[in-house]
Amino acid sequence: MGKRKRNKNTDNKLLVRTPFGTLRLAKKDAQHFKKTVMELQRTTDSLTRKDIGDWRNAWLLAINVDRPNRQRLYDIYRDVEVDLHLSGCIQQREGFVMARSFKLVNEKGDEDEEAANYFNTPWFKLLMKLALDANYWGHSLIELGNITTGINGRQTYDGVRLIPRKHVIPEYHCVVPDLGQDWHNGIDYHEPPFAEWLIEVGQPDNLGLFLKAATQTIPKKNALAFWDTFAEIFGMPMRIARTTSRDDKELAKMERMMADMGTEGWGIFQQGTEIEVVESTKGDAFNVYDKRIDRANSELSKLIIGQTMTIEDGSSLSQSETHLEVFQNIIEADCDNIRDMVNNQLLPHMVRHGFPLKGIHFDWDYSVDYTPEQQAAYEQLVLNNYEVDPAYFSEKYNMPVGERRQMLPPVAPPEPPQDDEDPKGNKTPKPDKKTRQEQNNRASESHQVRLNGRVQPIEGEANARPFFD
Template identity: 30%
Template sequence: MQLGQPFKAFTRWLNQFELAKKPGTTDTATIAGGKKAKRAPRLKDSLVALQSRTRIAAEMEAWKRAEDRALHPTKPRRDMLMALYQQITKDNYLTGQMTTLKNKVLSEGYTVVDKTGKEYPDVLELFERPWFTDFLSRVLDTDFYGHTLINFDYPNEEGEFHRFDLIPRGQVVPEFGQVLLKPTDDVGVPFRGIDADYTKLLIEVRMFDEEGKDHIGILNKAAPEVIWKRYTRTDMSRRSEKFGMPLVSLKTSAVEESELSAREEALANMGANGWVVIDESEEIDVVESSNTDGSKIYTALSSMCNDEIAYLITGQTATSQETGSRAGGEVHERVQEHYIQARMRFISQYVNFTLWPFLKLWGYPLEGLHFKWRKWIDEAKAKETGDAPKPTNDPEKDTPPLRWSS
């Protein structure tokens, strides 16, 4: 893989940074603790987006092409796949499932503790900021989209991070650890394993599939379900247009073309507040469709697609749909809880082993401390006091959380 071209292009941009520097900026940035850090240009600021955004129709052939392009062995590109994801996430049911799962995780309380369990509210205050909640949301998105690369902005005057930008996923090549300065570039700028100033503001959320390759996100599995559901609704709309409204039938003995044309015009006028004049020997009938259950096949197919999406996102369907069994609903809630716990565990591990070291380099006082969900602390205390629920032999309750790769 030849890296000379992107390095030269990026070097030219670095040399032009002084000319492009915003008015009022300095060569150094304040970090936590009052220390100074060299202010270098961010990678996000060097990206050049296309004038027209990549667009793709939500169709099966387009999905197959996008998937093949993303999984290309020598030149993988995710621009088409990300454009498709943007289309399918307009589906209300899919978006609702994703949002519900994320909200359940993000609504959980958390704290900062040391090895003894002592809490540090003053340090926790550093993370009770909008950027941190948004950051956790982006981490959760990685499961859906497959990869996330975040470019922090420089700390504010107090030495704290306050915002970040998401590197467009369509311009990231996680398989090679590169970012395309332009979506049309053949080779990108490396961001992984490089000791450069621009990488000091980058943080990566990386996931792998069952084969150990870079994950392209579970939205790839949701895509055909959303597309099939759209096809179904289109077919249902066509059927409704053809057979949903009653058919007006006019029996007439007229044979002259002028008379027939007059009858056709009269029938066309039978809309809202319309009227028609017919001969006393003529008769108008309203013919209703004899097949009143024809739409059921479409609603069944649409529900089937929704069920597949629900199983993919939360592992069950009852929490988002009506269920006639309370016991069955409780089982589904426990299955969903396992999915939530798995994502909470992933966030906990990622924050402690990736975000924490990154922040410590920028002066955050996190030595010997770690992030922990308050729910887990409360459960541990309940076990110590004997207030924890007794273990059962219910396989749904005893199933361990899902295993994630990070």
């Protein structure tokens, strides 16, 4: 009997090409292998010095239509990311989004606290952070981890991770195993099974805010380096040694002594040697270097948070309030992007993975957060005007609350007597009308002032005149 021919189509399904070679897997192993993203050949990032010319060349490579390559641009972004002022702006912008409360709403529009417990996890916070980073890098491809059971018995992911950006070519939605490979050799992450485990954030042709930030961080880094060089040259006074000796050994000894003095204030020289200390007169470095650094910081603030006063010193309350409104608009835009990502990508993936979240919708909690003083005043205002269920206070403050006490109506004060009698019944005669008029006349005369032999009415009366003519 002849040998049975093998089915080539079946064999191709069991062949998996990896960076380490082609593997032939069993059927069950092949199915398991397709559920995970391939391991990539990681390489060490380049940390060489970059200038504006390198930035422009990297930009040209990234926008190439036929073979887009962002590797050199991401090397520049790595330098941009370590800028201290830029990092502060990013932390402020992302911090406002990460600190905002969210809620899960069911199909009826009611808040579902049980569904929210699936998102109060470390992996979801990391997912939000990686999604927000797409604003600056331009694109983020995030892989969901394996499904496990948490300590509370709920289904959860064991984490999320970012697919290395240098291996991702978002223009053609593919991942290349080795750096430098053409996108034709990559794997389309929009196709199953990879699409079921990946979250894509950012537009394919977006290069991120770091592209613009590099125009300020590169000159700023150079200005700091030049300022350090200036401090080395002109920061310390120059020491000049003069000697009449012509002996090479003595001159070499003096040279070593001057070089080794450092911060020491002494040295051993032969007789006839003069040491002169020349102070630097250059004092305008502050206006040259520091002003350039301040300008770069202000430009970075405008780029990331839209203004400068929420991270720098403001000049007035009205201006700071206007700048805060601009900043809040940027925060709202970031929140909208996160909400769309969760509702359109994450929740459908979780439902397919078996999470009981069908019909659940993610939204931000826009209820007002009060300070303890404001909360007490708010509750007192409501209590004074409306009937409040005691269960509200019992659940909020975790304390037993009984029935509300009946408030007694306020007692009106006694009215004064209408006749001439006092409360004890003693009769007091009314003062005579003529007597009251005489008392008023004497009081008016007592308010007059005598100056220079004349009596003048005080200031404020109808016929008042100056005290001195």
